[in-house]
Every structure is written in C-alpha cells, then in structure tokens.
Amino acid sequence: GQNIDQPTEMTATEGAIVQINCTYQTSGFNGLFWYQQHAGEAPTFLSYNVLDGLEEKGRFSSFLSRSKGYSYLLLKELQMKDSASYLCAVRVGDTNAGKSTFGDGTTLTVKP
Amino acid sequence: NAGVTQTPKFRVLKTGQSMTLLCAQDMNHEYMYWYRQDPGMGLRLIHYSVGEGTTAKGEVPDGYNVSRLKKQNFLLGLESAAPSQTSVYFCASSYSEFAGEYEQYFGPGTRLTVT
Numbered sequence: 001g002q003n004i005d006q007p008t009e010m011t012a013t014e015g016a017i018v019q020i021n022c023t024y025q026t027s028g029f030n031g032l033f034w035y036q037q038h039a040g041e042a043p044t045f046l047s048y049n050v051l052d053g054l055e056e057k058g059r060f061s062s063f064l065s066r067s068k069g070y071s072y073l074l075l076k077e078l079q080m081k082d083s084a085s086y087l088c089a090v091r092v093g094d095t096n097a098g099k100s101t102f103g104d105g106t107t108l109t110v111k112p
Numbered sequence: 113n114a115g116v117t118q119t120p121k122f123r124v125l126k127t128g129q130s131m132t133l134l135c136a137q138d139m140n141h142e143y144m145y146w147y148r149q150d151p152g153m154g155l156r157l158i159h160y161s162v163g164e165g166t167t168a169k170g171e172v173p174d175g176y177n178v179s180r181l182k183k184q185n186f187l188l189g190l191e192s193a194a195p196s197q198t199s200v201y202f203c204a205s206s207y208s209e210f211a212g213e214y215e216q217y218f219g220p221g222t223r224l225t226v227t
Contacts, residue, residue, distance in 0.1 A: 042218035102154040
C-alpha cells in the first residue's frame with residue numbers, strides 16, 4: 001500500500017521562510033509532486049522531483065531524498081497569498097503511468 | 113485553451129437518484145482521473161483512465177462507474193446516490209507523449225450534496 005504523511009497545519013509570518021515536510025512509504029516510486037490548493041479552488045502544480053536533490057523555482061524549492069522517503073517544500077519570502085493547502089503526491093507504477101497517491105495536505109496560514 | 117472543464121459546478125441530489133458528471137480536456141492528454149475530496153482529507157482516486165476506451169479502479173471505486181469513449185472526455189456516473197457521496201469531485205488529466213509532462217491539471221470541481 002501507499003502511505004504519505006504531512007503535518008496537518010502550519011503557521012508562519014509574512015516575509016519568513018517555511019518548510020513543509022512529507023514522508024512516504026510506497027512501492028513503485030516514480031517521482032514526487034507538490035501541489036498548491038487555495039480554499040474552494042482546484043489544486044495547481046508547483047513542483048516535481050524524480051531524482052534526489054533540490055529543485056528551485058523562484059520563491060519555492062522542493063527537495064527529495066529517495067533513500068529516506070522524504071521530501072520538503074520550502075517557501076521563501078512568504079506572502080499572504082501563500083496561505084493555502086499544500087499537497088504532497090507520489091507517482092507510482094510503470095514509467096509512463098500517471099497514477100498518484102496524495103497526502104492529506106498541510107494547511108499553511110500566513111500571518112501579517 | 114480551456115484546460116480541464118467540469119459540468120456541472122454544483123448539484124443537489126436526493127438519495128437514490130442518479131447523475132453523470134462530465135469532464136473534458138483539450139490538452140490531448142492520455143490519462144484522466146476522477147477524485148473526491150472530503151473536508152480535512154486529501155484527494156482520493158475513484159477511477160482513472162490511461163487511454164481512450166480504458167478505465168481502471170482507484171482507491172474508492174464503489175458506487176461509481178466511468179466511461180471514456182472519446183480521448184477528451186471522461187464521465188463519472190453515480191447510479192444510486194447516497195449521503196456518503198456528498199463531496200467535492202475533481203477531474204484531472206495528465207501526460208502528453210510529446211510534452212513528456214506528468215503533472216496533473218485539475219478541473220474546477222463539482223460540489224455534490226446528497227440529501
């Protein structure tokens with residue numbers, strides 16, 4: 001089976017840095033996604049890691065360690081609009097398969 | 113490009129009624145998915161499709177059926193709605209052979225209430 005763990009809630013201050021962790025236990029790992037979901041809206045893609053290491057994309061960075069079953073999403077220079085739920089999802093199956101298993105999400109609240 | 117669209121956006125059903133949710137994508141994606149999202153929970157996969165004419169069960173398939181007669185459309189059916197099926201339903205699509213992308217693109221969601 002698949003098991004993905006993320007903290008339920010986090011709070012941070014505008015302008016600060018926050019790290020959202022995700023640990024997973026899956027079979028047939030083929031990559032890890034992070035999605036952002038604002039309240040009442042659909043998830044939108046943030047990042048994809050398939051190899052170990054850090055991927056940087058503007059204010060957002062994502063890290064993966066396959067041997068540890070661990071990833072984190074790093075958000076820098078937090079803005080109020082970053083208040084949202086952040087979903088970790090693991091892609092499993094054949095190389096070209098698209099099926100992903102999602103964690104329950106981390107609700108981030110950014111305070112002034 | 114409309115991306116992924118879903119019809120309807122909202123629906124209220126009575127227990128035992130049936131309905132079909134329609135999902136359409138214009139990105140020529142091979143894979144399509146139906147998820148449900150309940151408060152405080154992540155997305156749970158109901159059914160998915162890896163190509164036209166194919167479907168497969170996800171984590172929570174009971175009480176739902178799907179069809180993918182055309183590549184761009186993925187239909188989710190509820191034959192006899194139950195209050196436990198009250199949820200927000202998201203359709204998503206992914207993977208274009210040419211683009212080599214694996215991330216999923218989501219529709220805006222359908223808010224279904226079963227009374």
